[in-house]
Amino acid sequence: MPTEPRPRTLPARRHLPAEVRGTPVLDVVVPVHNEQRDLEPCVRRLHAHLVETFPYGFRITIADNASTDRTPEIAAYLSEAIAEVAHHRLDRKGRGRALRTVWAASDAPVLAYMDVDLSTDLNALLPLVAPLISGHSDLAIGSRLARSSRVVRGPKREFISRTYNLILRGSLQARFSDAQCGFKAIRRDVAERLLPMVEDTGWFFDTELLVLAERAGLRIHEVPVDWVDDPDSTVHIVRTAAEDLKGVWRVGRALAVGALPLDRLARPFGDDPRDRQLQGVPGGLARQLLGFCVVGVLSTLFYLLLYSAFRTSMGAQLANVAALLVSAVANTAANRRLTFGVRGRERAVRHQAQGLVVFAIGLALTSGSLAALDTAAGRPSHTTELIVLIAANLAATVLRFLLFRIWVFSEQGVAGRGRSTSARGRSSSTREQSPPSRGPEPFPGYRSPTAPAGPVDNPREHR
Template sequence: MRKRLRRFAVVGLIATAVDVGLLVLLLDRGWSVVAADVVALAVAAVAARRLHRLVTLRDDPFARWIRIRRVFVSVVVTAGMVDLAVLAVLGTPGGPGRDLAAKAAAVAAAAVVRGIAYRAFLFRVIRREQDRPSERPPPPGAFRVSVVLPAYREADRVADAVARVREELGGALGRAGDVEPVEVVVVDDGSPDDTAARAEAAGADRVVRLERNSGKGAAVRAGVAVATGRTVVFTDTDLAYGPAQAAALVTQVEAGYDMVVGSRRHTDTRTLVRAGRLREVGGRLVNLATHALLLGQYRDTQCGLKAFRADVAHRLFDASTLDGFAFDVELFHLAERWRLTLAEVPVEVENSERTTVRALRDGLRLVVCVSESYNQRNVGKSVADSLLDLEEVLKLAGQQSTPVDVAIG
């Protein structure tokens, strides 16, 4: 990621140097400011597009904007008009010195316009791509749905969670032919108590014990790795989202969506027990951060109820690297990169007073965590630079759908 940002910055500097240098050259030859600026902008735009394709994004098959000529041209024309307007207002009367100062302001204004325009375009493209459920057959699986419950120090309520998931979600779904409805997977995230033993005693189908407390992302990843359902759901062990609600997400996945997420900000969401004020502030901070980091402008990335096609889930979590609570944001990022279909659905939420999330602290850490993840070699290798198109991603996902047993110990 850092390498690509450096390339982007270098290409931007080269294009700016071409723009300003050609403007100065043409002004010295007696051209009018407007004519000189139009020619300089056109040459710089052509050079920038060429260099971005050859240098900045040469190994990125997921870059949408640079490959659509009409979008590039329309954005360049709009930004160029802003550049011309700023230069016309601020330049000329003061001579060459003032023209250069005006050009600097014009370049900055045009850069802002380009950034806003490309982001708006990508938002529309991504949301349009996401809202196209496919008609692929369901992936193989021994259960209709696997529910992954990450648990840390949950000895007092994990048994109730296992029973409720099996009873409430199983009752809401029913059998699908000869496939059992629900597989319950509990992941003990290095708890110092007997969370794992109680989950086993409660009848969880699979119990995975991590040797140390590694974070929610690591726990969910371990659970997904052993899940054998056709759809994979993860939710919190406090069951702030009643288990029966997951049936709506499963139905959407079975209708063709790769990823279906609950949203506490959806207009139809009901909050039965509100979170504390500090958690609400932290949640809003997280939303602001994710709007800056992601292109889809999702209502709620941190809702603790999400569902995936099993093949997609295995591929997503194989590629993910974040272990903490910010792992959700990485999943959205991967979904955008891989052009996965995605739907947001309303939920009913009954917030628990007990939580391992520290709202304000974790809200601030979110930006740092995700930014650092993009700079890791593993993320660049497995996500942005993998050179896999969607068909290949799904093909590999299908090949990797057989779970790996993780011993308890």
């Protein structure tokens, strides 16, 4: 029996059903390495807190990173003594490797993790995962750098944390405030698409996950936390900082060349009828116009600089052709990524070929203008040539935008801006007749929210 093709983008977010049928809603992973002293107090305190405050079924998974002390023994004991506790043993170290392994195998629709030292106040756990359960957000992080956070730690760690986040903002344009707080959560449907793109298996795992999610346009919810530093932390600061800087360089380079298929993480709008695309009103027009204008201004300046440089050694027509050709390739690449949100290498060659056709039309306009100028003025001055070329380029720019939108990138969605790539070509009437797809069930055993109402069971009876 043939399998259905995997959808290119994520489905619309939806609130998880309130009833639980055997599968926990939340899976909290506690990655550990040689934590025989802190493991049991941490798990028991976390379990007691969830029993008292969390209204859904949950699981606590101990991810043992190749511990050599009694940590595996204690983890096995806790999993036998407490029904909601499980443990997973890994043969190699690495927090990122542990989270990737456990999250990939989990059946819970919401996945979280926290450090074993419980430096973060557990009262922030429900606010952390609530936006993911409701369908409002895709990821959630605890932030020690928010204004309302209360943090107790030494000046050395404070300086390192703030410096690292400044580096992320300056190099990767990150807008989230705290990449390294060991208190995060993600929806499973997002993790299934996002985790294969994350290469790091150590401490940089968190940062890479967040940067890629943000660049893809996913919604990241931040929760101010109260946090007390663990003075016995075994993290090697210098080595970790060096690995993180290598990771920043690797991710920045991958994003710069468009090597990551971030379009697979695009989200459509939700199920509200007001979010449906209206007939005759293309989605994202205002944003595309703004992006195209910015790229157009920069391309025009680039073109004029090239033309002035080429004009010193060749005739006006040849200088115009050379300047247009180089600037056209750069313009198509910039509009492909920035204006129309197309990332990755798929169809890049085709887009450039179509862009060259658009270039040929622009060439005809500008070359025709120069020819008309030469006929009318004989030997015009360089300033006059530039004025005529600017006017011709403005006309070519308007035509270029229309051709890009309705021909070159007509089948491409706006990545990370809420439109599904598969929905762009549908009409409004088609959308109204066919309700938007809700995608696969978030996890096995849940009753559909549209099913007939029945007696509501106590979620805790199904843990």
